[in-house]
Amino acid sequence: MGAMIFFFLDVFHGQMKNQENIAPIDQYVIDFVRSLRMKKGLTQEGIGNIIGISRSFVRDVESINSGSKYNIRHINALADYFSMSPRDFLPEKALPVNGEKES
Secondary structure, eight states: OHHHHHHHHHHHHHHHHHHHTOOHHHHHHHHHHHHHHHHTTOOHHHHHHHHTOOHHHHHHHHOTTOOOOOOHHHHHHHHHHTTOOGGGGSOSSOOOGGGOOOO
């Protein structure tokens, strides 16, 4: 029983660590791409095909338990596919760094 508790705590700590790796700007992009994907009726595999990655990577990006995120090349490929600007994938104003508000 004690080993099981330590296993759970290790897994939980790992998940929290992964979530901490996602900065607000990364989460904004992830949410934007997920929303765009759903609006366009695309699957995770469809997004993966557009940007040249696997469906499992897109699944990981959209999961709160993973530290995976899109990079600028992914954003550029999606912008090109949807005839958008890469700027459209970013917020209008800068977001706080590491989730902290500026003083």
